[in-house]
Amino acid sequence: MKLLITGASGLLGSKLSEVATRKNYEVYSAYNQHKPHHGTPIQFNVSDRKAVKKTFEKIKPEAVVHAAALTNVDKCELEKELAWKINTEGTENIAESCKKHQAFLVYISTDYVFNGEKGMYKENDKPDPINYYGLTKLKGEESIKNLTDEYCIARASVIYGSTPATGKINFALWLLNKLKRKEKVKIVTDQWNSPTLNTNLANMILEVLERKLTGIFHLAGATRLNRNEFAKLLAETFSLDKNLITPVPSKEIKWIAKRPKDSSLNINKAHQTLRNKPLKIEQALTEMKKEIEQANSLQVT
Ligand SMILES: NC(=O)c1ccc[n+]([C@@H]2O[C@H](COP(=O)([O-])OP(=O)(O)OC[C@H]3O[C@@H](n4cnc5c(N)ncnc54)[C@H](OP(=O)(O)O)[C@@H]3O)[C@@H](O)[C@H]2O)c1
Numbered sequence: 509m510k511l512l513i514t515g516a517s518g519l520l521g522s523k524l525s526e527v528a529t530r531k532n533y534e535v536y537s538a539y540n541q542h543k544p545h546h547g548t549p550i551q552f553n554v555s556d557r558k559a560v561k562k563t564f565e566k567i568k569p570e571a572v573v574h575a576a577a578l579t580n581v582d583k584c585e586l587e588k589e590l591a592w593k594i595n596t597e598g599t600e601n602i603a604e605s606c607k608k609h610q611a612f613l614v615y616i617s618t619d620y621v622f623n624g625e626k627g628m629y630k631e632n633d634k635p636d637p638i639n640y641y642g643l644t645k646l647k648g649e650e651s652i653k654n655l656t657d658e659y660c661i662a663r664a665s666v667i668y669g670s671t672p673a674t675g676k677i678n679f680a681l682w683l684l685n686k687l688k689r690k691e692k693v694k695i696v697t698d699q700w701n702s703p704t705l706n707t708n709l710a711n712m713i714l715e716v717l718e719r720k721l722t723g724i725f726h727l728a729g730a731t732r733l734n735r736n737e738f739a740k741l742l743a744e745t746f747s748l749d750k751n752l753i754t755p756v757p758s759k760e761i762k763w764i765a766k767r768p769k770d771s772s773l774n775i776n777k778a779h780q781t782l783r784n785k786p787l788k789i790e791q792a793l794t795e796m797k798k799e800i801e802q803a804n805s806l807q808v809t
Pocket residue numbers: 514515516517518519520521538539540541542543552553554555574575576577578579580594598616617618619645663664665666667668673674
């Protein structure tokens with residue numbers, strides 16, 4: 509299958525392009541600034557409508573995973589115009605071209621479309637974003653519903669993985685590096701999510717597009733955790749000193765954008781529908797550890 513992945517240099521996209529290439533998809537890995545390592549690299553800015561159209565004319569993808577976004581939540585709050593152009597208009601451009609070329613579209617959305625007052629959100633719960641990032645992603649969801657029919661909106665939550673991407677490190681790797689250096693860290697106790705291993709998410713997404721499952725799916729980890737619990741489990745899995753982790757309330761951290769208190773996702777629909785199930789946190793961390801050990805052993809030999 510001819511698969512176009514936007515955001516292929518990112519945390520999710522890089523893993524997705526790796527897994528899809530291994531599964532013999534014909535992968536086109538779209539990026540903006542950082543050239544991806546897997547698939548055929550193709551550079552364009554998603555907010556440039558003409559460039560998007562031209563790319564689709566050239567590749568004629570059968571399926572598209574739209575994972576490109578401005579994901580820095582505080583930057584979205586500060587640079588609203590840029591966030592709107594990339595996350596909302598960029599998604600409109602992709603949806604429009606998918607419709608024209610009858611390409612099945614998987615749009616990667618976020619738990620941040622919810623206000624976080626309730627937690628364990630189901631697919632049909634009403635979104636109500638409390639920051640600009642969440643708003644631009646929700647508007648992206650709406651564009652897809654309006655502009656195309658063959659789509660899946662896949663909402664994930666706190667994505668992490670065994671390798672850094674786009675020159676930035678993810679929460680799990682950042683924490684492991686700090687603990688390895690025996691540095692103390694302050695981690696919030698009053699924010700709950702459903703941390704999602706990028707490899708698990710990549711496998712679920714590929715199943716969704718192979719089976720052309722339409723509608724909204726919460727494709728996230730199967731365990732609701734606060735950041736502090738997540739950090740402690742990471743420390744335990746990697747045999748690092750969890751006493752270096754100090755629990756703090758989120759009011760002590762100076763964020764620019766508001767964060768939802770509990771944006772954990774109910775994954776029952778994905779669990780019941782997919783052969784690739786959302787992993788529980790213990791399974792996911794074991795998988796992540798295995799990936800890191802494999803990468804290290806390849807470097808040694
Ligand atoms: N990270 C999370 O915790 C999380 C949680 C829930 C949902 N999500 C969603 O999951 C998706 C993937 O997130 P991620 O963390 O993997 O992202 P990421 O690591 O921040 O990477 C973002 C990707 O988007 C690309 N991109 C940014 N601006 C672009 C533009 N104007 N034109 C073309 N490409 C552009 C980047 O390309 P360059 O590197 O080449 O600039 C990069 O490949 C996003 O849609 C995000 O909203 C993320």
